[in-house]
Amino acid sequence: MTTTTRLRTPRRPWWGAQPIGTLFALPYLVFVVVVFVYPLFFAVYIAFHDYIFTAPGVSVPTPFVGFDNFVDVLTDSAVLEAFRNTGVFLVIFVPLTVVLSLVLATALNAGIRFVSAYRVAFYVPYLTASVSLVGVWMLLFSQNGLINTVLGPLAPDPSWLVNSGLAMPTIALYVTWKQLGFYILLYLAALQNIPKELYESAATDGATMRQRFLNVTVPGVRTTTTLVLILAIILGANLFTEPYLLTNGGGPDGASTTPVLLIYQKGIQQQNPDTASAIGMLLVVAVGLLSLAASRLNRET
Amino acid sequence: MKKTTRTLAVIGAVALLAAGCSGGDGGDGGNGGDAGGTGPIDIWLSNNEAELAWGNAVVEAWNAEHPDEQVTAQEIPAGASSEEAITAAITAGTAPCLVYNIANAAVSGWVRQGGLVNLSEFEDGDSYITDRGGENVTSYQTDGAFYQLPWKSNPVMVMYNKTVFAAAGLDPENPGMATFDEFLDGSRQIVSSGAAQSAIWPSPTSEFYQPWFDFYPLYLAETGGTMLVEDGAATFNSDEGRTVAEFWATMYSEGLSPQEASTDDAMSAGTTAMQLAGPWAIASYAESVDVGFMPVPSSSGAEDVFTFADSKNISMFTACENQATAWEFLKFSTSEDSDGQLLENTGQMPIRTDLATTFGDYFAANPIYESFASQTERVADVPSIDNSVEVWQVFRDEYSSAVIFGSESVDDFLTNAETEINGLVGG
Numbered sequence: 087m088t089t090t091t092r093l094r095t096p097r098r099p100w101w102g103a104q105p106i107g108t109l110f111a112l113p114y115l116v117f118v119v120v121v122f123v124y125p126l127f128f129a130v131y132i133a134f135h136d137y138i139f140t141a142p143g144v145s146v147p148t149p150f151v152g153f154d155n156f157v158d159v160l161t162d163s164a165v166l167e168a169f170r171n172t173g174v175f176l177v178i179f180v181p182l183t184v185v186l187s188l189v190l191a192t193a194l195n196a197g198i199r200f201v202s203a204y205r206v207a208f209y210v211p212y213l214t215a216s217v218s219l220v221g222v223w224m225l226l227f228s229q230n231g232l233i234n235t236v237l238g239p240l241a242p243d244p245s246w247l248v249n250s251g252l253a254m255p256t257i258a259l260y261v262t263w264k265q266l267g268f269y270i271l272l273y274l275a276a277l278q279n280i281p282k283e284l285y286e287s288a289a290t291d292g293a294t295m296r297q298r299f300l301n302v303t304v305p306g307v308r309t310t311t312t313l314v315l316i317l318a319i320i321l322g323a324n325l326f327t328e329p330y331l332l333t334n335g336g337g338p339d340g341a342s343t344t345p346v347l348l349i350y351q352k353g354i355q356q357q358n359p360d361t362a363s364a365i366g367m368l369l370v371v372a373v374g375l376l377s378l379a380a381s382r383l384n385r386e387t
Numbered sequence: 388m389k390k391t392t393r394t395l396a397v398i399g400a401v402a403l404l405a406a407g408c409s410g411g412d413g414g415d416g417g418n419g420g421d422a423g424g425t426g427p428i429d430i431w432l433s434n435n436e437a438e439l440a441w442g443n444a445v446v447e448a449w450n451a452e453h454p455d456e457q458v459t460a461q462e463i464p465a466g467a468s469s470e471e472a473i474t475a476a477i478t479a480g481t482a483p484c485l486v487y488n489i490a491n492a493a494v495s496g497w498v499r500q501g502g503l504v505n506l507s508e509f510e511d512g513d514s515y516i517t518d519r520g521g522e523n524v525t526s527y528q529t530d531g532a533f534y535q536l537p538w539k540s541n542p543v544m545v546m547y548n549k550t551v552f553a554a555a556g557l558d559p560e561n562p563g564m565a566t567f568d569e570f571l572d573g574s575r576q577i578v579s580s581g582a583a584q585s586a587i588w589p590s591p592t593s594e595f596y597q598p599w600f601d602f603y604p605l606y607l608a609e610t611g612g613t614m615l616v617e618d619g620a621a622t623f624n625s626d627e628g629r630t631v632a633e634f635w636a637t638m639y640s641e642g643l644s645p646q647e648a649s650t651d652d653a654m655s656a657g658t659t660a661m662q663l664a665g666p667w668a669i670a671s672y673a674e675s676v677d678v679g680f681m682p683v684p685s686s687s688g689a690e691d692v693f694t695f696a697d698s699k700n701i702s703m704f705t706a707c708e709n710q711a712t713a714w715e716f717l718k719f720s721t722s723e724d725s726d727g728q729l730l731e732n733t734g735q736m737p738i739r740t741d742l743a744t745t746f747g748d749y750f751a752a753n754p755i756y757e758s759f760a761s762q763t764e765r766v767a768d769v770p771s772i773d774n775s776v777e778v779w780q781v782f783r784d785e786y787s788s789a790v791i792f793g794s795e796s797v798d799d800f801l802t803n804a805e806t807e808i809n810g811l812v813g814g
Contacts, residue, residue, distance in 0.1 A: 138499060139474070139477075139478040139500060140477075140478070140500045140502075141477050141478065141482075141500055141501045141502045141704075141705055141706065142478075142479075142480035142706075143480075143501075144500070144501030144502075144705070164784070221650065224648075224650050225650055228647055228650060229645065229646075229647055245647065247647060248646045248647055250792075250794070334590075334592035334593060334647075334648050335592050335593035335594060336593055337591070337592070337593055337787065337792075338646065338787070338791075338792045339787055339788045339791075339792045339794050340784065340787075340788070351595075354467075354471055354474070355470070355471070355595065355776050355780070356496075356595075356774070356776045356777040357499070357500070357776070358777070
């Protein structure tokens with residue numbers, strides 16, 4: 087494949103072998119460039135300058151400041167705490183999502199009764215706007231909410247959403263529940279692609295149900311697991327709505343602040359796009375490294 | 388490999404093209420607006436229903452007289468807050484001529500962006516503003532000039548639910564909660580009697596503007612109107628600041644004020660007995676709650692305390708082409724007639740001298756608003772300082788930590804916030 091490409095390359099004009107195809111792809115390419123590539127490079131530029139957004143035509147000096155913005159954010163304890171909080175979130179959210187969605191997808195695939203009802207039940211939270219679901223969770227997890235009433239004397243004090251040790255785990259639980267339907271769907275599709283013969287021959291060899299799950303299902307959906315891992319990491323790193331609404335803007339006392347919440351505060355509210363961009367760059371690099379690690383670790387050896 | 392290079396080259400070329408396009412329209416100049424220009428203008432109003440009704444009526448009256456200088460009014464475009472919508476509009480060059488909902492805290496940032504017109508540069512700019520609002524309005528200046536016209540205030544007082552007070556055994560007509568100690572005792576009585584689940588429920592969320600409705604009004608009362616920052620330095624690391632912070636810390640630690648945000652309107656739901664609010668609240672709660680008002684508490688319990696003005700002002704934007712028309716309309720909409728209509732429509736207090744005597748008939752007919760009118764003589768706003776929003780965010784974060792959640796001491800909060808804020812306003 088690679089060899090043929092290389093051989094044919096020199097003779098091909100820059101618009102490719104299929105000019106019509108390139109033409110069809112062009113609108114999307116322009117879209118990606120305008121809404122993604124250009125802003126990304128612009129953000130890199132902003133992160134290395136003392137930058138503010140001005141009215142058109144107003145020129146304000148925006149000197150190059152090297153790594154000053156990065157030094158600022160990396161010495162800001164709030165930023166470090168936000169990254170730490172995201173770490174806590176990912177440690178709970180990613181494994182929980184992978185395990186739960188794979189197990190539930192396998193169960194749904196095994197032909198249990200009322201499959202469609204379960205599918206809908208898992209998928210509805212994913213489709214519903216976070217804003218409205220957060221309202222329900224606030225009622226459930228508030229001081230005098232249903233959960234605490236049921237727990238009675240076992241209810242945590244301070245309550246879930248204002249407890250600095252429990253705020254981030256509660257958010258992780260919420261996001262896991264909300265997003266689960268999507269990941270189950272990915273796994274359901276992957277499960278269809280595992281040849282039935284593998285299960286049959288495993289059964290013939292005397293494998294138990296658990297062994298079949300671990301030795302046939304899990305390796306069979308490996309590529310999907312990589313996808314789920316990467317998507318979950320990206321989603322977790324971009325956490326905003328939940329800490330903004332569920333824990334009142336990253337509370338209590340910053341225990342559920344996330345980098346994106348700080349980007350919003352610094353970039354939009356406080357008009358410091360330069361430090362906000364620096365946090366954004368750090369986030370891009372961190373997510374990139376984590377995703378790379380996830381796909382490496384999960385690669386077939 | 389080569390393929391990748393080529394793709395990158397294409398992307399790079401298009402990116403440059405896009406950058407070129409967006410750079411191109413930078414040339415026409417944000418200050419391209421003409422100070423002498425007349426003609427049609429656009430204005431933005433807040434989405435408060437009563438204010439919209441007032442604004443549309445004023446615009447209609449103006450348009451009838453000025454066929455060549457028509458004014459078009461619309462609501463501020465939707466956004467998380469009007470400040471965010473306005474910041475975006477300034478950056479994009481799509482700001483209207485006038486916006487009737489300017490919070491002082493945002494002004495310094497917009498001046499830095501080059502988004503606001505210096506009203507002091509109009510011939511009668513300074514004189515019109517100070518004649519209408521009195522000498523005190525100089526606190527709204529940025530770099531010694533007016534980039535906003537101080538328009539109306541909503542002095543913050545303690546609003547309370549008379550029914551809940553009666554159930555708790557407090558006198559609804561004269562609760563006697565003027566000092567901090569009395570306020571704490573009354574609050575304990577409300578909660579322990581079961582009349583309401585909490586005594587007062589300020590929003591415990593982390594937005595930068597929340598201090599304006601818990602710490603700040605009481606701090607202004609305690610200090611007789613000392614702003615958070617004066618002469619380039621934080622003022623609150625003082626006995627007065629400590630007293631107010633400790634008062635709120637007690638409210639939170641004793642569970643008289645909840646650490647969680649309310650899931651609905653706590654006042655209407657009856658889950659709290661009090662709220663800090665301005666006169667706008669009278670109309671809002673008229674149907675649902677029998678409310679009374681008292682001045683914010685202080686350690687002395689004085690009747691004539693200061694409080695937070697919570698003013699909303701009017702600014703002109705550099706994107707405006709017909710600035711002369713905009714200035715004339717600004718004066719028209721803040722004339723004595725228009726101000727009277729504003730008061731009648733919205734219950735909010737126009738920032739003008741002799742408010743109570745100018746609109747004496749109105750206050751005689753609506754006595755519940757009278758206490759607000761006399762309160763307008765003793766109000767202060769947020770200081771006009773650089774990095775204003777950042778300063779308030781720092782203050783809020785430290786305050787939350789110490790006062791709401793008790794995870795650091797009040798003294799640490801005052802010292803840390805002072806150091807950090809002095810770095811921001813001095814730098």
